[in-house]
Amino acid sequence: MLVDTLPFLACPHCGDSLELSDTSLRCPNRHTFDIARQGYVSLLRAPTTFTGDTAAMIEARAAFLRAGHYAPIIRELLTVEPGPGCITDVGAGIGHYLAAVLDASPERIGIAIDAAKPALKKAARAHPRLGAVLCDAWQPLPIRTGSTGLVLNVFAPRNPSELHRILHPSGKLVVVAPTERHLRELVSAVDMLTVAADKGDQVTSRLAPYFAQERRVLCEFSMALPHRDAVALVGMGPTAFHTSVDAIGERVAALPEPVVVTASVTVTTYLPASTVETDR
Template structure:
């Protein structure tokens, strides 16, 4: 609202001008402005499905790669579009002195994120209204299958800070994507991302492919679809029926995880001197 710093007063966050935000009973900080939003946030069933998928280790390869590209000396890590906080917790394990901030539009995500790590706080905020983080303080920002605000990420990254971005490739979940009603992935998605980064003042340090194959039961296939946009458009029973059809008599089906981890930093002239 005023972009001033917040201090903790009991279970309330308060700024010098008197703006107050009471912590939710579930442990997260609600920092929405109250203005209308055009974006849909994840529902409770979508978050529950995502937790089951992540707890089952389906995206473990992504977690390992994120941790491998985290500076262990980091002190502050922001997950912009944190979901359940699962990836943030993995990265914090790789940086033992760091504290994390998980930001998501969904209060259901924020509830899960608040329990993800003792070294992280959970915030409900709209990424497009600005990240509620002080400028130049984040050693790393995560954007894992999440919207990306280039200007705000550039603002909050500390000198030498890293932006770790995970995006799906066209082959991601290709065996089940159409039948489960999941969105198609454009062939030039990664190229567009790198063009956007260059236009926003970032330099790409690495683009690391992460590919693995997992075998999922019909129940987990339904969760895989239900945790994403398909969860807004299909009922749980519709997803379960589609997943059962995909799994067939065997009751399970292999799927390929095919994503790219892009590592970038802000191109600041004084950092090159």
């Protein structure tokens, strides 16, 4: 629940602690944040035009993940031992991966961060020890410095300096990123966006000097998808921003059923670089 995350949250305006006050969160400096009736809270520091995935994309993601096709990715996430503190998922979407990690860590509290309100409405109900927070990953995160033992970042944007700031010195960052082989059977058939061949190296380069790579695992597996799940898979990703649902459905319908699709991602664990100083 959101109230369980309060020891780890910080006011986005002044950085002070937050307390529950009726249906709001409030800091000692009287900055107040209303809790939505669906259970999440907006802790945006400043107005943003970035609103994340659309409601249709969120529904597609929920349908696809509910079918269990990405279970091998979850199994890789569960091999990482958290450091002291909470577990924060930056770009958590509906909270699917965070909920699975919390199931395996019964003593932990989880914070799901995302910019999409439709996603957080679902994330707020994804697990009883999960709190859902609306914020922009490119703004300072409303999380106390050094309070997170494990940061998850699954197919999501990442702000290296802020991820480093919130991470406990003994904590870990886990990034799941697609390889150039990810969903290759659908890329040409449905006109999906392609992935650079050096995607993993790009991620590591951009995280430096805040993080050092500890371990990288290739997680690659085949999925036999009915048409509805293939449509959901395409519809939950960035391709949906420039291709209509009807067009996706027509292209998938022309493929054999089930559609055999390769999932190919790297699961990379990073340690915080101790030489980087934070001032928050």
